[in-house]
Amino acid sequence: MEEGEETRKFEPKILAFTCNWSSYSSADQAGISRTFYPPNVQIIRVMCAGRVDPLFVVKAFLNGADGVIIAGCHPNYCRYSGGNRQAEIRVKFLKMLMEEIGVDPARLRIEWISAMEGGRFAQVVQEMVGELKKMGPLLLRK
Amino acid sequence: MSEANLNQEPRIGIFLCDCGTNISSIIDVPQVIEASKGISGVKFVERDSSLCSSAGTKKIRETIERSGVDRVVFAGCSPKNYGSLFESVCQKAGINRYLVAFANIREQCAWAHQDRPKEATIKAINTVQMAAARLQKSEPLQELEIEVHPSTLIIGGGISGMTAALCLANQGFSVLLVEREPDIGGMLNKLYKLYLTNQEVSEILNPVIQSVRNHKNIRILTSASVREVEGYFGDFEVTISVNGGTEKFRAGTIILATGAGTFEPFGMYGYGKHEGVVTQLELEQILKQGKLKHLEKVVMIQCVGAREEKGLTYCSRICCMVAIKNATLIKKLYPDCEVYIIYRDLQTYGKENEEYQSKARELGIRFIEYTPERRPEVFPNGNGKVGVRVYHALLGETLTINSDLVVLSTPLIPNADGKEIAKILKVPLGPDGFFKEAYMEMRSTAFGVNGIYVCGTAQGPKSIDESITQAYAAAALAAIPMQQKKVKIPAMTAEVNEELCIGCQLCLDLCPVHAITFAEGKSMVIEAICRGCGTCAAACPSKAIAVKGFKDEQILAEVEAALK
Amino acid sequence: MIRLEKVSSVTVIGGGVAGIQAALELANLGMLVYLVEENPSIGGRIIELNCSSCRLEVPMDCSICPVIPKIVECYHHPNIKILTNAEIMGISGSAGNFQINVLKKPRFINEDKCTACGACTEKCPVEIFDAFNMVKGRKKAIHFPLPQAFPQVPVIDRENCLHFRSGTCEKCSEVCPTTAINFNDEDMIIGVKSEAIILATGLSLFDPSGIREYGYKRYKNVITILDLEQMTSIHGPTGGKIVRISDKKEPKSIAFIQCVGSRSRRTNNNFCSGVCCMYTAKDAALVKILKPETEVYVFYIDLRVFGKGYQELFNKVRNSLGVKYIRGRPGGIWEDPKTRDLIISFENTLTQRVEKLRVDMVVLSPALLPHPNNRKLAEFLGLELDEHGFFKSPNPVSQPFDTTIKGVFTCGYCRGPRGISESATQASAAAGRVTETITLAKMGRN
C-alpha cells in the first residue's frame, strides 16, 4: 500500500503542556534564538508539570492529537519541589494504559527542559514529529 | 471598578500586536484577524504595532472602555515580557486581570517558524483561538490580600539570630528572640579569637549582645524552644515552651537561625582514647583559658569525618581557616613550637583567607598534604607523646612526627533539633541535613514557603562574616512584606469542593508547601500558603480540587481548541 | 544638557547579579533605586555563562535560570530607574545626602521605539570578527547584546560603525521600520540625589596572554573558560557544540587549567578567585555529558569545594563521569605545528613526576580581578582600596559589606572573590543594611 505516500502527506498534531517556569520560557528562547522547529506543536501553559491531569492527555488523544509532550523543570529544580516527579509517575501510568488499549506509548513524552534550553525544546519537537510521521496518524477520534 | 457580569455571555476583545515587522513580516496578520473575528463572543480585533509603548497602553484602555468588553486576549509577544503590564492596564480599565489571556504569536509562532510563514500563520490563528476558548471558561478572581503582622520570630540567639534581630528591630519591627540555651551568644561563646582580624571574639560578640539586650523592640526568651506554629505567612501563631510553661506569640514572619552542632570524632585518630588528642573546639577552650602549656610539636589533622564518600560528604568550609588561626596563635605563644597542619585541600578560598594562609606559612607553620587513600595514623608514643605517621603526598615520603598534641578539625553538623523544627515549620531539610533553601543562587536565605527565612550555619557551614551577611539578607527578605504591610497572594490557588471531596487525603501528602489541612473528613486549602502548582488537583480522584485560573474546564477548552 | 532628579533614593552602581538583586530588594522595600550600568544592557557577567548545572542533576542550583527572570523583573520594576550606558562622573556629599553625577552616553537607538526586529543588524555592512574571542565572535557593527541581556535593543560599536568613522553609511537608520535610530543622540549628565550608595561593580578578567608560556592568543586551541561557556550555550557562536577554533573539529581530549594568573606571586594576584574550581567541575561534567568519550583532564592546586553541594558535585564529576584530576600547575604548553594539538608539560605533584600530555584543546581559568572602575569610584568617595583594587571593609568579620565611608556599602565581587550565590546574598544583605541605616537616621538616631 502507499504508506510511504501517507507518511509524506501526514502532518502530525502535537500538544505540549509546558511548565510556566521552565519549558514555556524554553519555547520562547527557541524563538528568540531563531532555532526553528516544526510548527506541528501547540503549546499549553500550566504552572507546573504536576498540574497535568492524566485526563488532559487522554482528552488530547481523543480530540485527535497524534502526540503529547509534557515538559517540566529538571528533576531537582521544580519550583514547587516534586511536581515534575509526580508528572513522571503519572506518565508511567499513562503509558501502561496506552499499552493496554494498543496505543504506542511513544506518542506520549515527558521531557525536562530548563528555561535556557531553547535548542532542547526544538530538538524534542523535531524528534517527536519524525517519530509520529513513522507511526502515522492516531485514529481514536469517534 | 466594574466587574464582569457572568450572567450574560462573554464579550471578548482581541488586541493583536504585529510588533513592527517582527510578526507581520512572517505571519499574514490580516488572515489571523479575519479568523479571529469569527470566534464566538469576539466583539473586536484591534491591530497595533507597539502595544507595549505608552501610546499603546493608552489605546488599550480607551478601546476597552469604549467597547465594553469583559474579557481580553493579547496576541503578540510572550506574556513573559509584558504580561503583567497588560494585565494591570486591563485592571485599570475595569477588567479583572484573570479575564485576560495571551496568545504568544511572536516567540512561539513568528520567530520559531520564520522558515515556514504559511504554517506559522495557521499556528498563530490556532493560538489565538485557544486563548479565546480559555477565556470563555474563565472567571474573575480576587487576589487574596493578607495583612503582615510587623513582628518576627527569630529562632536561635547566635550571632546570626542576633544580627537579624537588630536589623529588623532597628527598622521598628518587634522581634522575639528564642534561644534554647540559658544564654544568648551561641557558638561564639565557645570561641577564643577570630581569624582574619585575630581579635578576641568578645570584641565582636559583646556589643551585639548588649544592643540586643537593651533594644526596646527585642524580647529575648532563653532556655526556650518553639513547640508549635499555627497560622501562616503574615500571621503565625507561635507557641513557645519556656521555663516549664508555654507562651504564645504572634509573628508576621519567622527567621530560622538555629545554628549547627560540631562533630565529635570518637574512635578516630585515637580521639577519646589517647591523651593529647583533642578537637579544634577543645583547643580553642584551652587557649581561651590560657591553659596551653609549652609544647614542642603540635599536629593538626583536617577533614576528620568530613568530605567522606558516605556519611558526612560535604566540606565544612571553615575548618582550614580555624586550624591555620589556632596554629598561628600557638606559634605566636611559643615561637619555638613546631606546628604541622595535615590537610587534604586547603580551603583558603578568596582573598583574605589566602593572604592569612601565606602569613601563616611565613610564621613557619608546616603544611603537609595527605590524600584520602593514605590517611595519617595516630599512635601513643610513651610519656604523654602522640606519634603521627603521615604520607606527605607532595614529598612522596612517609614522615613520623612525635607530637605533644594532636588537634582534629571536625566539621560542623546539622543541629540535633533540626528535624523537629523542620517538622514544626514544615520546611525542608537538604540531603546533608541542613535546612534546604529555595534557590542557592538567588534566594539562599528563603524557603519555598512564604514568610519563613533561614540564615547562618543552620543553612550550611559558614564563617562568621558569611553568617552575618546571611542574617542581614534574611532580615531584608523578612522586612519586605512587613514594610509593605499588605501582601497580595496570586489568586491562582487550589480550592476544594466539599461536596465532591471523599476525604482520601491524597492531596495532603502531595502538597509541596503543606497548604492543605484536613478537618471533618474533608480537605481544606489554606490560600495564603497555596502557590497554585495544581499537583493536588491533578491527583484528586474525585475531581474535588480546582485550581483557580487553571481549572480543568479552561485547560480542556484549550485542548479542544488546539485540535479543532 | 543638565537635568536634576530631586527624589531621595539609593543608587546602586553596577547592573550585574549583585546590583540587580540589591536594587530589587530595595525597590520592594519601597525605595526609589537608581541602577547605574556602564554597558548598554543590564545582566552583567552572568549572561555570558551557560545554563548547565540544570542538566547535571546534582543537589546544586543552576547559576543562570533563577537569575534571568530577575533581570526582566528588575527592568520592569516601577521603583527602579535604570541608567545604562552610564558612567559616574563624580560623587559629593555624605551619608543621607549623596550627590551623584551620571554621564549617560548616547545609545543612538530609542529603547521605546525599537522592536528588536533585527532589520538593522541584517543590513549593516560592517562585520567585526575576532578569531580568538569566541564570546564576541563574529558580529556586525550594530548588533544585539547577548540573548539574556536586557533590554534586547541593538548596540552600535562606534569604533567600527562606518557612520562614526567616516559618516558614509546610515543603512541601519534607513531600514529601521520604527525610525528608532538617531545618530544625533548626545551625551546627557544626570544629577542623582541618594541617601546611600551600594557598590556592585563586579569583576574583570585577567588576560591569560600575560602568562606567555600557555600561548593564549598564540595557539588557537587554547581558549578561556568563558569561550567554552559561550560554545556550550545554545545561543553561542557554535550553537552549543564544542569545537577547536583551529579546525572546527570536536576535540577528543580537553585539559582545563586552574589558577591562571591567580594564586600567583608572579602576577601579584596571590588571592584565589573562589569560583573556578566549581565552574570547571561543572563544565568538565558538561563536556562529558555532551560527549562521554571525550578525555577530560583538570590541572588544579587545591580543590576548593567549600560550598553547599560542591563536594557532592565534585565526587560525581570525578568518580561517575571519570574526569581526570591532576594536581599541578603546568609549566608550559607547546603546539604541534602539524596537528595543532597541544602538548602540556607539567609536574604531577602527587607522583612527583614531570610528564607531558597531548590534548586537542586547552581551557584556561583566568584569575578574576576587581573592576578597574573601583579606583575611580574610590577617588570620588575617598574609599580605601586594597593593593589589588578590592574595596576595603573596616572589619571583614563583623562588617563584611560596609566600607570605610558611612552610607556606602558593597556587595558582590568588588569586595573580594565570591560566587553568584554569595554575591546575591550579600546584595540582599547590603539592601537590609541600607534600610536599617536609613530608618535609623529617619528616627533621628545613629
Added chain:
Amino acid sequence: MNLEYSLFPGCVSSAREFSCEISARKVFEVLNVELYDVEDFTCCMPACLVHSFDYATGLALTSRNLCVADEFDRDILTLCVSCYGNLWRAKKLMSENGDLRRRVDELLASIGRSYQGKVGIKHSITALYEDIGPKNLKNQVSKPLRGIKAAPFYGCHLIRPREYLFFDDAEFPEKLDELINVTGATSVLHRERTGCCIGCGSFFGEVAEEAALRLSVDILESALEAKADCVVVTCPYCFLQIEMGQLLFKRRTGESYNVPVLNYTDLLGLALGIEPRELGMNIHKIDPSPLLEKIK
C-alpha cells in the same frame, strides 16, 4: 661608545670551552668595548658546592669576587650564566642585612675585605642588550645572516630565579630571540628554548650521564622539530652539554645529529663580518662549516 667591564670568564670558558671566550673577546673588541682582566677573581662558587657545608663561607667566597670588582669600579661581565646567577644571588643575599650578612662580613673582614656591592653584574648577553642595545647592534651588522634559522637556548640562570634575575620573563623570555633576529638570522620557537642543559656548576653530567644525555638529546630534537640550522647558546656550560651530548650520542648509537652549536657572540660576530676562525669556531667539536656555507 666607550663601555668597559671587568671580565669574569668563569672556569668552563677558560678551561674547557675556549671558543666562547675567544668569540666574546673578539666581538666586544670589534664593538670597541674594553674588557679588563682581573687577576684576583676566583671561582664564582655555585650554591651546590661549599654552601652545602657552610652557607656563609660559600657566600663569602662569592661576595669576595664582588669586593674585588669594587676596587676597579667597573661592572662585571660574565660569560657563563652560572657565574652571572651566582654573583647576583650573592648581591641579593648581601643586600638583606640579616645574620647571614653579618657572618659573611666577619669572614670577609678576616681577609681584610669589606663588602660594598657598588658595581653592577652583567652577562655578555645582558650587556649587549641593555648597554649597547639591539638597535646599535643592527646598525653595525655588515653581513646579515639571511636564511639562517637559529634555535635559541636561553640557559636557566640568565633569567631564573625571577626573585633576583630580572633580565627577561622567566617563563617566556624573548630578548635572545630579538638579538638573534638583529643578526639577520631568524630565531625559531621551540619547546626546549628555556630548558635545562644540566650543565650548571655541577658534575651531574658525570655522575648521571644517562639523564644528562636525555636532556641534551631532547634539546636537539626540539630544535630540529622547529627546523633550526643551529642552536644558539648564551653560556659555555650549555655549549658544552649540547655539543658533548651529540658526541656522546654518536658514540652510543653511531647516529649523529650534527646540529652546530653557536655561542650568541659567534652569531653576532659573523654578522659583524668577523672571520669564523677569529671567533674560535674552528675549534667547535660539531663542524659548523655547512652552516657557514649557507651564509656565504
